[in-house]
Amino acid sequence: MSDLKESTTDDYIDTSRELITNFSFDACKLGNQGYSRLLLQLFGFPGNGKSSFINSCIFALGEKKTFENWTKAAKSAGGDTTCRIPYKLTETITMVDNRGMPTLADHETGEIYAQLGNLVRLDEEVEWCDDFQKNLDRLLELNIDSDFGKSDFIVPIFVHSVSSKVPQEEKESYRIMLETARKLTGITPVILLTHKSKGGQRQMCSIFEDLGIAPQKIYATENYTEEDHQKLREKDEQILKILSQILEDVKFVLRSEREATTEKKNRMKFVLKYLSEIKKEEKEMLPSPPSPPNEKKCIFS
Ligand SMILES: Nc1nc2c(ncn2[C@@H]2O[C@H](COP(=O)(O)OP(=O)(O)OP(=O)(O)O)[C@@H](O)[C@H]2O)c(=O)[nH]1
Ligand SMILES: [Mg+2]
Secondary structure (H helix, E strand, O other): OHHHHHHHHHHHHHHHHHHHHOOOHHHOOOOOOOOOEEEEEEEOOOOOOHHHHHHHHHHHHOOOOOOOOOOOOOOOOOOOOOEOEEEEOOOOEEEEEOOOOOOOOHHHHHHHHHHHOOOOOOOOEOOOOOOHHHHHHHHHHHHOOOOOOOOEEEEEEEEEEOOOOOOHHHHHHHHHHHHHHHHHHOOOOEEEEEOHHHOOHHHHHHHHHHOOOOHHHEEEOOOOOOOOOOOOHHHHHHHHHHHHHHHHHHHHHOOOOOOHHHHHHHHHHHHHHHHHHHHHHHHHHOOOOOOOOOOOOOOOO
16 A cells, blocks of 8 residues: 555656656647746745755756755845846746845835846846835846846745744735735745744645635745755655646646736836835825915015
8 A cells, every 4th residue: 555655656756847847838728928938936035945945846856866055045044145046947947046025115025026027137136225216227227128038937936934923913015015926927926835844834824815815826845954855755746746736827827818028018117116106105205394484475565
């Protein structure tokens, strides 16, 4: 009985590795529709396991036989990845380790949308500040007359540890952030819960369900890490299942017509509009200048 289960799992692992490795937009129902690269864009708070998930995917895919900390996932509390670093998983699939967002503050979420929208170059330090004009100039400079990212299909993946708290007072900001990521990319973000072995997965799932994410879009994993990277069948299976499911969703979306060529332009417009709305709100919140004292005019002069 146990032998049968083992061989079924091994077959599953081999088949899904093959499907993931051979994934190509050309094989989608309506052809590639102008896409040539799938960007799995990881985002989330620092230290929640983004870089470790990429390590886990590389290891589970089995090309590399021994574990290495390819992404430099760190032991510190976070904030270690400061560039958008691409890791080529297969010919078509690239995982992007985006800079962790320190807080949900507005200019920082503006930054994460510029990264998610693929408007900031890969492999370059993410320079962002709270100066609206500088950010705007930087985006325009980078994107006008530039072809980068025009054939990328983006899947946003929000990485969150099961043991990171979601404070009650921040739930609405989470909801808005996930909804904005959906509007920007046209794809509902996948929620990836890490540190699965710590428990509390059920509770964390229901928090994200309450924030509007369908249960089928929420996954949990225990990453391979420097401390614990003993190759396990169940772990490989779990990670490959997540990747396979994401690919199935991409294929489903591409059963309908999409416009790869205009999508980047629309993402640019979306982020510029978002930034100018932040600017407008900031202005409205500034105290209005004191009104000039009433000039007393002599009506007889
Ligand atoms: N036990 C366990 N440890 C994990 C897991 N995922 C990540 N870690 C550990 O958590 C720490 C932070 O993980 P990273 O992958 O560097 O987190 P990150 O989100 O990339 O962080 P920044 O790059 O700083 O934004 C590292 O020490 C990892 O080994 C997990 O699923 N289980
Ligand atoms: Mg990292």
